[in-house]
Amino acid sequence: MSDVEKAITRAHHEEWARVVAALTRRFGDLDIAEEAAAEAFTTAVERWPADGVPPNPGAWLTTTANRKAIDRIRRENKRDDKHREAQMAYHDDPPAPPPSAIDDDRLRLIFTCCHPALAMEARVALTLRMVGGLTVPEIARAFLVAESAMGQRITRAKAKIKAARIPYRVPSAEDLPARVSSVLTVLLLVFNEGYLATGPDTDPLRHDLTAEAIRLTRLIRTLLPDDGEVAGLLALMLLTEARRTARVSAGGELVALDEQDRGAWDTALIAEGHRLVRERLAAAAAGVAPGRYQILAAINAVHTSARDIRDTDWSQVLALYDQLVRLDPSPIIALNRAIAVAELDGPEVALAAVDRLEHRLAGYHPYHATRADLLRRLGRGQESRAAYDKAIDLAGNTAETAYLTRRRDQLR
Amino acid sequence: MRYLVSVIDDKSNPGSTDRQPAISAFNERLIAEGYWVFAGGLADTDAATVIDNRGEQAVFSDGPFVESKEYLAGVWVWEAPDLDVALKLAAEASKVCDRKVEVRPFQ
Numbered sequence: 001m002s003d004v005e006k007a008i009t010r011a012h013h014e015e016w017a018r019v020v021a022a023l024t025r026r027f028g029d030l031d032i033a034e035e036a037a038a039e040a041f042t043t044a045v046e047r048w049p050a051d052g053v054p055p056n057p058g059a060w061l062t063t064t065a066n067r068k069a070i071d072r073i074r075r076e077n078k079r080d081d082k083h084r085e086a087q088m089a090y091h092d093d094p095p096a097p098p099p100s101a102i103d104d105d106r107l108r109l110i111f112t113c114c115h116p117a118l119a120m121e122a123r124v125a126l127t128l129r130m131v132g133g134l135t136v137p138e139i140a141r142a143f144l145v146a147e148s149a150m151g152q153r154i155t156r157a158k159a160k161i162k163a164a165r166i167p168y169r170v171p172s173a174e175d176l177p178a179r180v181s182s183v184l185t186v187l188l189l190v191f192n193e194g195y196l197a198t199g200p201d202t203d204p205l206r207h208d209l210t211a212e213a214i215r216l217t218r219l220i221r222t223l224l225p226d227d228g229e230v231a232g233l234l235a236l237m238l239l240t241e242a243r244r245t246a247r248v249s250a251g252g253e254l255v256a257l258d259e260q261d262r263g264a265w266d267t268a269l270i271a272e273g274h275r276l277v278r279e280r281l282a283a284a285a286a287g288v289a290p291g292r293y294q295i296l297a298a299i300n301a302v303h304t305s306a307r308d309i310r311d312t313d314w315s316q317v318l319a320l321y322d323q324l325v326r327l328d329p330s331p332i333i334a335l336n337r338a339i340a341v342a343e344l345d346g347p348e349v350a351l352a353a354v355d356r357l358e359h360r361l362a363g364y365h366p367y368h369a370t371r372a373d374l375l376r377r378l379g380r381g382q383e384s385r386a387a388y389d390k391a392i393d394l395a396g397n398t399a400e401t402a403y404l405t406r407r408r409d410q411l412r
Numbered sequence: 413m414r415y416l417v418s419v420i421d422d423k424s425n426p427g428s429t430d431r432q433p434a435i436s437a438f439n440e441r442l443i444a445e446g447y448w449v450f451a452g453g454l455a456d457t458d459a460a461t462v463i464d465n466r467g468e469q470a471v472f473s474d475g476p477f478v479e480s481k482e483y484l485a486g487v488w489v490w491e492a493p494d495l496d497v498a499l500k501l502a503a504e505a506s507k508v509c510d511r512k513v514e515v516r517p518f519q
Binding site (some may be wrong): 165167171 | 493494495499
């Protein structure tokens with residue numbers, strides 16, 4: 001990649017959301033903002049190689065995008081655009097808000113894209129497009145949806161924002177926790193789509209999704225530095241991403257935590273994740289009750305602190321799961337808790353706990369995979385084999401299927 | 413911005429019938445705070461008549477235009493600055509009238 005190409009990529013990562021957000025505030029229209037931002041970047045791709053990279057790429061892009069937007073509005077200058085013209089004249093030189101203030105334009109943009117009145121899949125797509133700057137074909141490929149359908153999903157969401165007047169602002173303090181939680185759900189969905197879908201024919205775009213989710217969560221963290229759950233989710237993502245390369249073997253098989261080459265974990269990501277977890281532990285010690293992402297991050301911190309699976313502090317893991325169960329009584333949390341129970345109290349106690357979840361998790365393949373493993377450790381080969389069969393049937397991910405098949409075939 | 417707020421009832425699982433005093437109090441508040449434009453409860457869907465006069469002559473048919481388990485039981489029209497304000501009021505409205513409500517902007 002040439003220096004100019006690198007500069008354009010960097011500018012796209014650093015400035016896209018800022019440009020779209022500033023234009024949305026100025027023109028009050030997501031469509032205009034998106035299109036003008038895209039045109040500004042196209043112009044940069046055309047011009048920068050010849051003219052050189054401008055000293056302040058962000059300012060250049062914003063100015064260019066503003067000009068493109070005004071051009072478009074003039075082109076479309078129909079009777080019903082008088083309103084827009086009036087707005088334009090009024091905001092001709094809007095004061096730039098301080099970059100770290102809570103009313104940062106990018107934060108407004110994120111809250112608008114993740115508004116609870118939009119369907120979850122629309123929130124995910126819109127956030128990736130408007131805040132992340134991914135193209136519609138990229139988003140469509142990442143979610144295995146036809147391009148036209150993804151385009152429609154985004155168009156429809158933008159139309160609803162306009163027609164129903166979804167506001168472009170940071171929610172009130174009273175609504176903030178629920179609205180931040182909606183944003184974090186969107187980011188976790190993006191991350192999981194990249195993380196859980198990683199198959200043997202690892203699509204690089206999928207890794208782009210985990211990287212994108214982390215990048216956007218970092219952005220939210222700079223915008224909302226005091227929010228514990230934002231820090232918790234970022235730590236959770238970092239500590240998960242740190243194990244990415246160790247998680248799938250060269251042969252495309254999932255490698256479980258106990259068999260991973262811990263030397264292949266990314267120490268920089270782990271160190272960053274641990275710093276965040278320590279920060280939240282200090283807050284918890286000062287009396288701020290941690291939310292679920294912070295607890296999940298802490299569990300991952302325990303795992304990533306052990307140089308060997310045998311060094312894992314399982315009692316700590318179990319204590320954290322106990323805390324989590326109180327916040328979130330979902331059967332999936334209970335299933336994961338049982339895995340820690342197996343390490344402390346033995347597979348028999350854990351199996352009894354797992355079996356109690358059957359009516360709620362019968363269609364969830366990790367339930368059967370966990371049972372299969374516990375039954376194997378109890379020497380109940382035949383039942384274990386049957387549980388592996390069920391897990392293989394239900395697992396959609398080829399790396400996971402390969403792993404489960406090997407474990408089943410190792411039974412005697 | 414004007415929003416139509418439709419109150420949705422369910423024939424197989426109707427909301428409670430003792431809500432009128434609470435709804436009246438809520439309406440008083442909507443008026444006092446400047447959101448209220450219009451409100452009205454509707455008679456049963458059995459009382460509806462559909463008229464189609466697109467052809468040669470008007471055709472009247474008995475009953476609602478669509479038969480469904482869920483039906484429109486009443487409407488509000490509110491004037492609100494944006495959807496967040498309308499949704500907050502709608503959340504209260506749903507509780508007050510013990511039914512689902514739909515918020516839909518006017519064009």
